[in-house]
Amino acid sequence: MNPAPTSAPIRTGADLLCESLLAQGVDHCFANPGTSEMHFVAALDRQPRMRCVLGLAEGVVTGAADGYARMAERPACTLLHTGPGLANGLANLHNARRAFTPVVNIVGDHATVHAPFDAPLAADIEGLALPMSNWVGRSAAAEGLGELAAEAVQQALAPPGRIATLILSADHSWSPATAQPPAARERPRAQVPDEHALAAAAAALRRPGAVLMIAGPALRDEGLNLAARVSATTGARLITQQANARVERGLGRVMIDRVPYVVDHALAKLADTRCLVLVGAKAPVGFFAYPGKPGSMLPAGCPVIVAAAPHEDGVAALRELAASCGAAPEAHRPLLASARDLPLPAGALNAAAVVRTVAALLPEDAIVCDESVSSGRDFFELSWHAARHDYLQLTGGAIGLGLPLATGAALAAPGRKVVTLQADGSAMYTLPALWTQARERLDIVTVIFSNRRYAILHGEYAQVGAGAPGANARRLFDLVDPELDWVALARGMGVVAERADSAERFNALFAAALKQAGPFLIEARI
């Protein structure tokens, strides 16, 4: 048999799709492909500009896309294999949706001609996509894939940031295409809020008991400084949401407080609120409902004024508010955190010791990804005193985000150290993210709060009034019998790992880990 003649591959719809994504500025593809995506993979292979990052499960893929876009401020694309592949990625898309992160999902589907056969992997992809997507599109023909990809990117970038899911039929992917990709489109801009809303907000802020709650892009230096000036001028108290996609924190920055997670604490913190003004934030509600407790964290009847909705330009709104409140730049200094020498803890290791050490040793310009759930709650307050950093949180409550989020953030911000504060139970959801961190040589220090339990559920069970957990409840709450060996798990994925049983050992390991290139995991046994 003669060798097959070598010829240039046909340009396919998948090639057009790739070219269009690149033209719109999307050059990272977090992927776990399957057979129906092979032509798209072939197209990726012809586009070395597209950085392809493999996640060994789709929760890693979508969580990394979230972390990437939070830091890069532009979307990555994901590549997911049919309905079940999308399904595996939905929980972290839920978190991304709640963070207003722009994400473009490319979900492969069977060829249209194959649909009538109801092949084993066939599923209702639109049905699966809709609950976690702001926009769902489906390919109609190979030639249309350039326009469709550009539209998906625009949809993802529509303020405040959205989940766009493009379903790609295999035959549209493999069919020839000659169309050129659309030119780069202008990024959709957030609108300045309505002046009447701003006027009402300005008036409200001067009233006793006014609270200014900001979120979204206003949690970066410019917005924080403006908000602090408005607060100082008007006397309105400044606060942010319990969870945020990204906050600029650390020494010299505005010390913004947040709403506590625990309902009783949140109610107490907001008890004196007479009026709430929102800039990019959502009025605070209980994370869960409890018998006999309110769902809103505000006092009954407290008016809420939306100065800027999440899809509007919160920084512009604060600029207007600062101007109309008479907050002169020189007259009103922002609330600045004072530097503080944090003594390193000693003795037994516990959650408080871990967060103190992290805050004390955190390098300048780090990125902190926090999925510490109940263990690391004290870090937020301590981080006022830490070196300047970006602080990224779990926004949607679907556990399993921390390790992927850090993976994506590190890819978006080379040269910056990423520190992940990670609960043990949540880490098990998307453990293979560690492998991606190893493969991509990412500078990530992961701190596992190894308390060997879903500690939050112990707390919640106590509130139920059923007494101490019995055999069945303990079997559902405790990660013991056997305990997880985090050092073995990390090393099994190619990540350097060590265990700390004392504060001194943790201090030494954390300092050493920060100096090392590549991923490093510390099992902090608390």
Added chain:
Amino acid sequence: MNPAPTSAPIRTGADLLCESLLAQGVDHCFANPGTSEMHFVAALDRQPRMRCVLGLAEGVVTGAADGYARMAERPACTLLHTGPGLANGLANLHNARRAFTPVVNIVGDHATVHAPFDAPLAADIEGLALPMSNWVGRSAAAEGLGELAAEAVQQALAPPGRIATLILSADHSWSPATAQPPAARERPRAQVPDEHALAAAAAALRRPGAVLMIAGPALRDEGLNLAARVSATTGARLITQQANARVERGLGRVMIDRVPYVVDHALAKLADTRCLVLVGAKAPVGFFAYPGKPGSMLPAGCPVIVAAAPHEDGVAALRELAASCGAAPEAHRPLLASARDLPLPAGALNAAAVVRTVAALLPEDAIVCDESVSSGRDFFELSWHAARHDYLQLTGGAIGLGLPLATGAALAAPGRKVVTLQADGSAMYTLPALWTQARERLDIVTVIFSNRRYAILHGEYAQVGAGAPGANARRLFDLVDPELDWVALARGMGVVAERADSAERFNALFAAALKQAGPFLIEARI
């Protein structure tokens, strides 16, 4: 402060739900609960008859429920935490749906009074459930939970076996309930197929080129023997689907062939088919579409006669067919596999050597869970010669089923050894299943086919015609740089593990593993 008075806990809707599940024969709960499910956990705690099995991610939970019901022949329930928890379990529910496995999902939701607040975890649970469920119900009040649970179990048991998802609002779970749970309901029975369909099938089976394809419960001894007699009498060829939920295999049993996975092989195997008669089976289609290849694996125009649909009684249909075809019990011996001494392989370890050793050493009455994807395809044919066993496959193509499936099967069949044939890439999807195996002390031997790649994708890429994989494709197909250390990963979850680099070492390890109680993982480097 005086201690709170101890009093009997109030009987809640969750208690009623638990009692009803138990009354309907559901006594295994695979769970990963959250705050909104705390009252249900408290109810479980008051019901020691309910065996609660924790999975450290929901893919483990739903996959284990599938494996349990395939062997127990009655459903387990799952306990999933709101929309994202359900989302994480959807891929293995997809597999269970394709296997016609009865599963009852209990998905916790926020309290109804909390719905207007759009709390962080809020999501469209019905929307997420519908694509992978045959029935979705929602609680309306605490007092109705007994009836609703009984209905969910009936829906799951409706032939051929279905996915029933019950959404449980937290306030219905925590509110008092006085209603008694309904009495045990009669299990829905599959109907005997229409006599005209059977008569048409009987006539068709006598024609030249007839093929009898059976699936579902007909793949157990009784159905297999009946089908073999029909085949011997009529001359119709006997075959089954490419993937099945459960087949009885091994020495002395009917040697039923199956449709190959690879399209060209499937087309070749069925090329002479002149008429296809289905008993509980689905006409064979390509797992994926390929340019220029057909979607149906049958010759063009080949008639298909449904003797029994999946929801009908396939064994009864075969009994009728055997009677009408004149297949006398004594006149037509089943096709019996002959005993064969398989020599153990020696030298380099490869996939063929692994499956030969597994087939040779398999203990009597084992359960084989096969998610070996491309590596273990030869096992099916070899298993004719192995000791008698049940053979459980991935039916829906959503990878990540093998480890959870084995977990559930072992819980349903104590005293029987479970052997999992597991591809490495797929195992990463639901790795925490190993921890559940360790905690529950399950007699499972897991063989990891460690080929350090998605081997199937290399094969599929070759078909695309894009030449050898380039840098981007290799980074998406190869599980290298770093390699996964399966021994470390398993030990990190508390599972005994060893590595085999040669056939001799694998033979020794597999023999030793079979003798040991509790889970054992062998990394077979092929």
